[in-house]
Amino acid sequence: MQSMDFERRGFAAGVREGFIAFLPVSVGLIPWALVVGMAMTSAGFTPLQAMGMNIIVFAGTAQLGTLPLIADHAPLWLILATGLALNLRFLIFSAGIAPGFRGIGTGWRWLCGHFLTDGSFAVCYDKLMQVDDPRWRLGYYVITGAWSWLLWQTFALIGIFAAGIVPKSWSLEFMATIALIVLLVPMAKSRPMLVAAIVGGGGAVLLRGMPLRLGVVTAICLGIAAGFAAEHWQEKKTA
């Protein structure tokens, strides 16, 4: 244990180990970034607008999920409410991983917060709880965020220009729908999650006639409530 503690010291050592742990996971970002880049071009964004969104928002799910609403010129509050709903999981990740930033200053914490993605959370959580040295933890975490950021911007840019040279009849905008499906399918593996998805999706279809597209937000709230209720019911049944 003594020798392990000795090696786990300093920012540079954290960066090195974090990069090695994160590299295989980060490959999964490449198709996402390509698809999001193509979807932004299909929604009618110029390359500047698309890269602007990619850098400012830096969240694939929220970008893909709000694109159809933005392209539809939906009201601003609906776009924001949908983006927030898609980002609520980060509130939970943030609460979970927060103790891992003990001994790290507020400036770094803002950067680390901006860098919090599903991949960084998954790879860093255990290490951030176990290792003592704050500089090692910071290095380990920050490299996963910086590397994600770099891959995300690079491959989105490639996607943006790739979509520009593909003919309209290839229906590339459907790639965005498939991307949302690919995100949704693993989530819906547990029974209550499936209930939340079915109620959210079915509700949005049935309520699509509501004014100001209120149906989408109503359906999301119904889906959350249904998932939560299903979880309670499942627990009661097994208890």
Add this chain to the structure above:
Amino acid sequence: MNYDASLWLIFILLGLATTLPRASFIVLGNRFSLPPTLQRALRYAPAAALAAIVVPDIVGVSGHVDPLNPKLAAAMAAILVAARWRNPWLPFIVGMAVLLGLKAVFPG
């Protein structure tokens, strides 16, 4: 499709709607935490929101429910592939192939 300057306002507000939830507890530290019941309920938000966006898009053609449209068949194929295999590219290849294949066979 053209967008005016308000698009940048959307980006900035969406950026805030992303960074603030992400940074929230990391920046606040241990001074504040979410009630456990709310945490559990919020876990269902992403699945409900994704489905609420995707399902109306794939079951309908311009606002009307049409179960026989090529997008629904292509989406079903993508769902099956995504549920069965872990390859991240496969749902895109199969889904696009079904969509473009059906559009070629049944034009209009």
